[in-house]
Amino acid sequence: MKITRRNFLKGSLATLFLAGSGIPVYSATKAKKNLVVVMLRGGMDALCAVPVIGDKDLKKRRKELVLEETIKLNSDFSLHPILKGFHELWKDKKGAVVHATNIPYTQRSHFDGQNLMESGGKIPYKEKTGWLGRGMKVAGLKQKGLALALPMPLLLRGVPQNNNYFPTKGKLPTDKVLSLLKNVYSERSEDELISMLEIIKSRPKERSYAADDLYSLANEAGKLMKETDGPRVAVFEVGGFDTHAAQGGVHGTHSDCLKNMDLIFATLKKRLKEEFDNTLIVTLTEFGRTIKQNSGLGTEHGYGSAIFMGGGLLKKNQIYADWPGLKKKELFEGRDLNSTIDARSVYASAMSTVFDIEFKTIKDKVFWGEDLNNLSDKLFKT
Amino acid sequence: MKNFFRKVAFGLKPDEKIPSDPLTWATSQISEKIPEFSYKGKIYSEKEMRKFYREWVYNDRKKLRKKFKKDKKGYKSAKNLLRDATGQKFWRNLEIAIRHKEATSSDHPVLAKLWYFWTNHFTISDKDMLSYYSTGAYQRETIRENLNKTFEELTYEATVAWAMILHLDNSENVGPKSEDARADWRKRKKRPATINENHARELLELHTVSPNSGYTQENIQELALIMTGWAFDDSKHKTALETADVKFQRKYHEPGKKIFWGKEFPNGKKGLPAAIKFLANHPSTSEFIAYKLCRYLITDYPTKEMTDPIVKAWKKNDGYLPEIHKAAIEVAFNFNSKYTKFQNPENWWLQMGTMTDAKWPAADEKFDNYKLGSGPDPYQAKPHWFMKDMGHHPYLSQQPNGYSDLAEDWMSPELIIRRFLYARQGYIILKPDNKNNEFYEKVVNNNFNNPDKIMKLLNQNDKPIDKHILLFNLPEVLRA
Numbered sequence: 001m002k003i004t005r006r007n008f009l010k011g012s013l014a015t016l017f018l019a020g021s022g023i024p025v026y027s028a029t030k031a032k033k034n035l036v037v038v039m040l041r042g043g044m045d046a047l048c049a050v051p052v053i054g055d056k057d058l059k060k061r062r063k064e065l066v067l068e069e070t071i072k073l074n075s076d077f078s079l080h081p082i083l084k085g086f087h088e089l090w091k092d093k094k095g096a097v098v099h100a101t102n103i104p105y106t107q108r109s110h111f112d113g114q115n116l117m118e119s120g121g122k123i124p125y126k127e128k129t130g131w132l133g134r135g136m137k138v139a140g141l142k143q144k145g146l147a148l149a150l151p152m153p154l155l156l157r158g159v160p161q162n163n164n165y166f167p168t169k170g171k172l173p174t175d176k177v178l179s180l181l182k183n184v185y186s187e188r189s190e191d192e193l194i195s196m197l198e199i200i201k202s203r204p205k206e207r208s209y210a211a212d213d214l215y216s217l218a219n220e221a222g223k224l225m226k227e228t229d230g231p232r233v234a235v236f237e238v239g240g241f242d243t244h245a246a247q248g249g250v251h252g253t254h255s256d257c258l259k260n261m262d263l264i265f266a267t268l269k270k271r272l273k274e275e276f277d278n279t280l281i282v283t284l285t286e287f288g289r290t291i292k293q294n295s296g297l298g299t300e301h302g303y304g305s306a307i308f309m310g311g312g313l314l315k316k317n318q319i320y321a322d323w324p325g326l327k328k329k330e331l332f333e334g335r336d337l338n339s340t341i342d343a344r345s346v347y348a349s350a351m352s353t354v355f356d357i358e359f360k361t362i363k364d365k366v367f368w369g370e371d372l373n374n375l376s377d378k379l380f381k382t
Numbered sequence: 383m384k385n386f387f388r389k390v391a392f393g394l395k396p397d398e399k400i401p402s403d404p405l406t407w408a409t410s411q412i413s414e415k416i417p418e419f420s421y422k423g424k425i426y427s428e429k430e431m432r433k434f435y436r437e438w439v440y441n442d443r444k445k446l447r448k449k450f451k452k453d454k455k456g457y458k459s460a461k462n463l464l465r466d467a468t469g470q471k472f473w474r475n476l477e478i479a480i481r482h483k484e485a486t487s488s489d490h491p492v493l494a495k496l497w498y499f500w501t502n503h504f505t506i507s508d509k510d511m512l513s514y515y516s517t518g519a520y521q522r523e524t525i526r527e528n529l530n531k532t533f534e535e536l537t538y539e540a541t542v543a544w545a546m547i548l549h550l551d552n553s554e555n556v557g558p559k560s561e562d563a564r565a566d567w568r569k570r571k572k573r574p575a576t577i578n579e580n581h582a583r584e585l586l587e588l589h590t591v592s593p594n595s596g597y598t599q600e601n602i603q604e605l606a607l608i609m610t611g612w613a614f615d616d617s618k619h620k621t622a623l624e625t626a627d628v629k630f631q632r633k634y635h636e637p638g639k640k641i642f643w644g645k646e647f648p649n650g651k652k653g654l655p656a657a658i659k660f661l662a663n664h665p666s667t668s669e670f671i672a673y674k675l676c677r678y679l680i681t682d683y684p685t686k687e688m689t690d691p692i693v694k695a696w697k698k699n700d701g702y703l704p705e706i707h708k709a710a711i712e713v714a715f716n717f718n719s720k721y722t723k724f725q726n727p728e729n730w731w732l733q734m735g736t737m738t739d740a741k742w743p744a745a746d747e748k749f750d751n752y753k754l755g756s757g758p759d760p761y762q763a764k765p766h767w768f769m770k771d772m773g774h775h776p777y778l779s780q781q782p783n784g785y786s787d788l789a790e791d792w793m794s795p796e797l798i799i800r801r802f803l804y805a806r807q808g809y810i811i812l813k814p815d816n817k818n819n820e821f822y823e824k825v826v827n828n829n830f831n832n833p834d835k836i837m838k839l840l841n842q843n844d845k846p847i848d849k850h851i852l853l854f855n856l857p858e859v860l861r862a
Contacts, residue, residue, distance in 0.1 A: 041780075041781070042781075063572055063573075064573070107593070107599075108583070109583070109587055109593060110781065110782075110783070111587070111588075111781070111783045112593060124593070128790070147794070150773040150794065150796050150797060151773065151791055151792070151797060152790075152793065152794035152797075157790070163795055164794045164795055164796045165796065166796045168771050168796075168799070168800065168803065170799075170802075170803035170806065171803070171806065172799065172802055172803075173802050173805075173806075173848070173851045173852070173855075174843075174848060176842070176843065176848070177843065177848050177851055177852050180839060180842060180843075181852065181855055181856075184856060184857065185857065188857045190857055192789075192790070192793050193793075193798070193857070193860075196793065196794070196795050196798040197798075199795045200795050200798060200799055200802075203795070203799070239780050239781070242580075244550075244554065244579075244580040245551045245554045245578065294554065294576040294577070294578050295554065295556050295568075295573055295574065295575045295576040295578075296551060296553075296554025296555075296576075296578055298551070298554070300578070300579050300580075301579070301583070333599070
């Protein structure tokens with residue numbers, strides 16, 4: 001039997017109110033709003049994806065990497081031509097960019113940086129939950145998260161019973177074996193395993209082959225999110241942005257990665273149809289890349305990057321930035337695009353908008369009351 | 383106590399005699415000599431494998447792409463022929479079979495478990511065509527062959543290994559004041575020489591001192607300058623440079639004495655070994671490695687009581703790996719009853735294979751029969767597919783930090799589903815005579831402290847396959 005959406009979701013119906021919390025989740029009269037986070041691993045080069053138009057410093061430092069052709073977005077910025085899906089969203093006023101932004105992490109390690117972009121904290125490996133998981137917990141969104149990946153990303157941890165989808169074929173154990181296992185896990189207080197079993201029990205007993213490429217994953221996510229009782233939060237992973245050599249321009253390694261990201265935006269738009277109006281997609285990366293190309297025609301680890309956003313919950317198409325400039329003295333440590341907006345302000349505002357929770361509550365309960373700005377009315381439909 | 387055989391190895395075979403002195407059983411497997419592989423078919427050298435890599439990359443790039451410029455279909459079929467001619471889809475299977483046989487069919491499974499640790503520490507992640515042709519050979523010749531040396535020697539060999547230089551772009555790391563920086567073509571093409579920080583950063587962060595040591599961005603750049611010149615030898619392979627041997631080449635090296643982390647390092651070829659010597663002997667390195675070893679073998683969050691004896695052994699023996707390994711095993715032994723370690727998918731799968739004496743990997747002849755020019759047959763294709771599907775392929779780590787050793791990173795509905803599905807596969811590959819209820823008594827008696835309780839549970843199922851799936855998903859098996 002092929003996996004069906006109905007089977008996949010069975011048993012994951014949310015209650016309208018979380019016992020004890022008193023926080024309304026959503027009701028039938030209120031539209032279901034979705035938040036999608038696309039993690040871009042390796043350091044997304046915002047100066048390649050959304051270059052500033054006619055900047056002499058950029059041209060000078062990136063002789064071979066400057067794109068010969070771009071799509072003009074406004075008087076100041078253009079778009080990498082591979083991002084066709086995003087451009088369609090932009091034209092439809094459902095695409096926007098926050099530029100010169102990043103998490104407040106400046107040490108340039110992928111792994112510490114990725115840990116922090118997911119945890120939302122400032123000390124690597126200190127937090128065991130992700131900002132998205134904590135946000136969902138505040139919103140009472142139990143059983144409403146879906147990772148389109150084989151592991152459960154740290155980003156989603158912190159709220160129980162998130163699901164993931166990464167197909168393989170095969171037959172699950174008999175109900176008897178599953179229930180015997182459940183008893184043993186309970187005896188041993190294997191809480192995580194019990195929680196996994198509960199989700200697995202709602203899955204079809206047998207799965208046939210299904211593709212696990214990004215298009216197929218986005219397609220499945222779109223199908224599931226379209227359901228009224230389906231997931232409200234989805235997380236994707238796109239890797240390969242760490243282009244120290246042969247980064248390429250219009251074509252090449254970095255452009256291939258951007259294309260993968262674009263595919264997720266375009267597929268979700270197509271699959272979610274009218275639900276796309278109640279959806280917000282945001283990207284997340286650990287850092288940007290140096291403005292200067294190296295002699296291997298790649299770029300090194302940097303600081304400021306950009307956030308791509310899509311969906312009908314955006315206020316308008318815009319490049320939202322407090323542009324720091326690209327002159328040597330304007331660069332972070334003389335080498336990187338600076339970050340003038342704490343990316344966590346964008347994510348906190350996004351959660352406040354999609355989960356219908358006061359910004360201050362998110363700031364206090366998810367980001368430990370840190371100094372973040374509410375950008376909701378600037379970026380999103382509130 | 384019986385879980386110790388799984389903690390530091392992969393458990394005992396159904397008919398294996400239970401060792402009376404488990405600690406000696408384990409430490410005696412760590413010797414000054416690296417034993418031969420248990421796989422007895424032909425094992426290809428790293429250089430032979432690199433030749434296949436070269437044939438694939440350069441025939442595709444230089445010949446096929448030109449020849450079939452306007453014939454997409456023709457290109458596709460010519461490319462498939464080239465795949466088979468270079469054994470592209472087969473080698474990973476052979477390499478995993480060689481790797482896994484060390485766990486399931488050797489007399490030194492403890493060494494195998496430690497080998498896996500180091501292949502993950504010095505990860506070659508999935509980049510270019512490395513996984514297809516070279517990562518397996520690198521893990522054999524660079525990592526395993528040096529497990530009887532010091533950490534410093536192992537680190538040096540891993541750093542200058544062909545696969546690592548390609549993986550972390552040091553071939554692109556050129557001194558801004560080097561001879562090559564002054565080359566005419568650079569002026570003509572306006573391409574000034576620059577350092578490439580990638581390898582230097584990971585040598586610090588992942589392979590030696592770790593971020594706990596407090597190095598700075600400046601230190602990374604200083605180390606990168608020391609590393610300039612370690613690249614593919616361009617005097618021999620003008621046309622297939624990417625696959626040429628790694629050689630120190632002065633013309634790419636930044637001239638002059640180097641200051642790194644406040645210390646002076648020699649110019650030239652001696653700079654890198656001196657820097658590695660400094661890093662290997664930095665106190666942060668022994669602490670970092672001791673912590674990682676305990677995290678791999680004992681528990682997700684090791685204590686100082688666990689790491690101290692390993693650091694002590696490191697100091698006493700100047701980082702000599704066999705003594706470090708013995709110390710780690712002794713710590714695992716001393717903390718055995720108090721801590722259990724959630725097993726990653728590959729180690730779990732190999733424990734199942736060992737404890738049930740299953741047909742994993744398939745017989746040597748099945749792999750040795752492979753004919754170059756063809757694809758792998760369904761038997762030969764299993765190792766690669768199984769490990770990939772389980773999410774724990776030893777050559778396909780997504781990033782240079784390798785796979786996680788934390789339980790929470792192996793916990794998701796899809797990953798737990800894999801444990802169920804592959805427990806079923808584990809039953810399928812049992813020897814036919816063992817697919818019966820009596821067999822499980824032997825397996826359970828030999829490997830668990832509470833055999834009666836487990837058998838009582840298993841016997842609630844009639845079919846041996848259900849017993850099998852249940853057994854290998856019990857907490858006693860998932861953790862060791």
